[in-house]
Amino acid sequence: MALDKPIITKRIPTPPFGDPADRKRTTFAQYKRTGGYKALEQALGMAPADITNVVKDSELRGRGGAGFSCGLKWTFLPQPDGDRRYLAVNADESEPGTFKDRILIDFDPHLLLEGIAIACRATQCDTAYIYIRGEYHKQAKTLLVALEEAYANQIFGEGSINGEVNGRPLNCYVHRGAGAYICGEETGLLESLEGKRGWPRIKPPFPAVKGLFGRPTVINNVETLMCLPFIISKGADAFKAFGKASHFGGNAPGSYGPKLFGVSGHVKRPGVYEEELGIKMSTLINDYCGGIKGNRKFKAAIPGGVSMGFLSTDQFDAELDFDIGRRYGVLGLGTAGVIVMDESTDIVTATRNIVRFFSHESCGQCTPCREGSGWLYQMLCRIERGDGRTKDIDLMDEIARSMGAMPGTTICGLADGTNWAVKTAIEKFRGDFEAKCKPSVVQIGVNVGA
Numbered sequence: 001m002a003l004d005k006p007i008i009t010k011r012i013p014t015p016p017f018g019d020p021a022d023r024k025r026t027t028f029a030q031y032k033r034t035g036g037y038k039a040l041e042q043a044l045g046m047a048p049a050d051i052t053n054v055v056k057d058s059e060l061r062g063r064g065g066a067g068f069s070c071g072l073k074w075t076f077l078p079q080p081d082g083d084r085r086y087l088a089v090n091a092d093e094s095e096p097g098t099f100k101d102r103i104l105i106d107f108d109p110h111l112l113l114e115g116i117a118i119a120c121r122a123t124q125c126d127t128a129y130i131y132i133r134g135e136y137h138k139q140a141k142t143l144l145v146a147l148e149e150a151y152a153n154q155i156f157g158e159g160s161i162n163g164e165v166n167g168r169p170l171n172c173y174v175h176r177g178a179g180a181y182i183c184g185e186e187t188g189l190l191e192s193l194e195g196k197r198g199w200p201r202i203k204p205p206f207p208a209v210k211g212l213f214g215r216p217t218v219i220n221n222v223e224t225l226m227c228l229p230f231i232i233s234k235g236a237d238a239f240k241a242f243g244k245a246s247h248f249g250g251n252a253p254g255s256y257g258p259k260l261f262g263v264s265g266h267v268k269r270p271g272v273y274e275e276e277l278g279i280k281m282s283t284l285i286n287d288y289c290g291g292i293k294g295n296r297k298f299k300a301a302i303p304g305g306v307s308m309g310f311l312s313t314d315q316f317d318a319e320l321d322f323d324i325g326r327r328y329g330v331l332g333l334g335t336a337g338v339i340v341m342d343e344s345t346d347i348v349t350a351t352r353n354i355v356r357f358f359s360h361e362s363c364g365q366c367t368p369c370r371e372g373s374g375w376l377y378q379m380l381c382r383i384e385r386g387d388g389r390t391k392d393i394d395l396m397d398e399i400a401r402s403m404g405a406m407p408g409t410t411i412c413g414l415a416d417g418t419n420w421a422v423k424t425a426i427e428k429f430r431g432d433f434e435a436k437c438k439p440s441v442v443q444i445g446v447n448v449g450a
Contacts, residue, residue, distance in 0.1 A: 020271070023107050025142060028149035031110040037155065039229035043118045044161065051122035055228065057236035059256045063100075064090055064221025065305065065334045067322045069253065074123050076208035077216045082166055085125040086217040088193065088207075089116060089225060091132040091139075092177055092184040095305035096357060098337035100260040101222040103272045105132075105139040108226070109146035115225030116172055117155055117162060118232060123218050126165040128172040131189050134179040143174050181361035185412045186219040188363070199363050200412035223260060243277035247323045255321035255333075265301075265340035266293045278321040281311070285340060296342040300429065304334025306354045307417025309424030310347070329427070331420040347429040348436055351422060352380035358418040369415035372403040376422055388437045397426045 031037070043051050056071030077085065089112075093101045105112065116128050132140050150172070151157045162170045175193055177183050183192045187201035190212050211217025231239045239257050246252035255277040261284055264270045268290035275284065281301060285291065292298055301311045303320060309330040311318050318328045325332040341350065359373035379396050382388045403410075404419030426433060 025106065026108050026110060028110060028146070028153055031108075035233070036110055036229075037114055039233040040114050040117050040121075040155070041161070043121050043232050044163075046121075048122050048124055051118065051232065054236055055122065055231060058231045058239040059236075059254055060224065060227055060231060060239065061253065061255070061322060062221055063223035063227070063259070063335070065095065065332075067332060070220065070224055073208070073220075074119075074218060076206070077123055077218060078209060080124050080166055084127060084168070084213070084215050085123065085166065086212040086215060087116065087120050087123065087125040087128040088186070088189060088212060088217055088219045089128060089130040089222060090184065090186065090189060090219055091130050091136070091222045092189060093133050093136070093222075093335075094179075094181045094184050095307065095335055095337065096354075097264055097302060097339040098262055098305050098335040099264075100262045100272055100335065100337065102136060102139055104222055104226060104260070105136070105142055109143055110150065111226045111229060112143075112222055113146060113150050113155060113172065115228040117170065118228045119218070119220060119225055120165065120170055121162065124165055125218065126168040126170055128170070129193055129212070130172065130174045131183070131193060132174060132176055134177040136176075140174055140176050147172060147174065181357075182363045182412070182414065185414070188412065189219065190217065199365055202411055227257060244321065247321075247327060253322070255323065259320075259336055261320065262335070262337040263289050263340065264337070266296065266342040266345070267291070267340050268293050278319050280317050280319055281315075281338065282317045284320065284338065285316075289340075292340070292342050294342070296344060298340070299343045299345050300341040300347060300350075302339040303328075303330055303336070304332065305337045306339070306357065306421060307413070308332060308334040309420035310428055312428035330424060331417070347425055347432040348380065348384050351425040352377065352384050354421045355380055355418060358414060358421070362414055366410040366415065368403045369410050369418070372399050372415065373418050375399055376418065383433060383436050386436060386438075388433075390434060390437045390439055392437065393426060393430065393433045397423055400426075 052071050052074050060070045061067045062070055091101055120128055130143060154160045156170055156172050158169050160169055177192060180198045182188045183198040185200045186207060188198040192198040193212055207217045207219055209216060242258050243256035245254040258274055259277045260272055260274050262272045267285055273288045298316050299313055302308055303311055303324055311328060315328050318324060322333050324330060355373060355377045359377045362369045362373055364370045376396055376399055379392050383392060400419045400422035404416035
């Protein structure tokens with residue numbers, strides 16, 4: 001018998017279900033009145049391993065981009081040895097086209113703090129750091145106010161309801177970044193937290209074994225942690241009542257739970273919308289966002305931040321779930337930050353803008369990323385101004401694929417994001433590039449020694 005979907009009280013009104021003007025920050029008292037921190041109380045009565053098993057059973061997958069199993073990630077931590085263990089909360093959110101975590105922090109900060117406390121209980125971490133994007137000035141202040149309320153009500157700190165972990169009270173801190181995109185990569189984030197330049201680390205060792213300050217560390221995204229109170233209070237099956245199983249069957253991980261979709265670009269009502277994983281992009285655009293701006297035709301979209309690559313004109317009905325990569329020829333769902341482009345969009349210009357960003361934000365450690373992104377940017381600029389040759393298109397495709405096709409040649413995934421942006425643009429919109437290029441000159445029968 002199918003499980004009825006539980007009713008979720010939406011604290012953040014979104015059209016067509018509510019008016020954004022009604023949004024307001026949820027205080028500790030308001031959060032408690034709507035059932036807040038009940039899930040934490042329930043989790044404190046459970047063994048850490050039992051909490052982890054519930055999260056594994058829910059098949060909650062990371063909402064920060066990778067889509068990896070949250071519960072399985074927790075199991076990579078070694079057994080406690082009495083010394084410190086850390087939870088690092090990735091609130092950097094610097095992927096272009098992504099703004100879901102910002103709205104969550106703005107209006108429901110205590111849901112995040114409850115998720116943090118539950119995750120710390122499950123992983124037996126005694127210290128949590130919320131690493132927030134440097135440009136999120138207002139959101140950082142909102143978190144600090146909420147933290148003060150949480151400490152005053154003994155969620156964190158001395159004498160908290162969590163008791164002691166590894167002989168220490170559970171503490172939580174807000175750490176503001178300095179505006180570098182690369183610090184969204186988990187090991188770059190850890191370097192920045194330690195006060196160093198935000199350079200991604202070579203792995204292994206992995207953060208679960210040797211992370212922040214050389215101690216076991218788990219890194220989770222804001223939205224991922226905010227799913228935990230619902231999973232603990234309602235159960236894994238209630239969470240899996242939303243979303244869908246994998247299109248590939250067998251033991252392939254599914255796409256379960258609700259998801260926040262941040263929609264920007266050429267739509268009438270851009271914004272953040274909550275729906276089940278698996279919703280068609282056309283439904284999200286037409287029913288939620290009011291359709292394409294100016295009633296123009298759809299041309300392209302990026303499903304989850306610019307590193308995911310392009311969906312083509314004939315993929316308007318693409319299902320937004322974790323299988324989107326294998327089904328529609330993109331890197332993946334990413335952060336579900338959907339960037340919509342209408343028929344007036346110049347794909348060459350859009351690609352050039354994306355590559356300019358990656359070239360600027362590369363940390364410079366790895367040659368394929370540092371040099372390749374710079375070459376691609378120069379070539380795209382040349383094509384955009386009309387000085388390119390058709391052979392440049394194939395050369396760009398070759399450079400892009402070489403950046404992302406050789407595992408182990410780069411430390412992090414920035415080069416691969418550049419690769420997917422360029423190669424999907426060329427694969428799916430080659431005509432846009434050819435229209436701006438001059439034919440390549442081919443010399444036939446030249447006798448050099450004559």
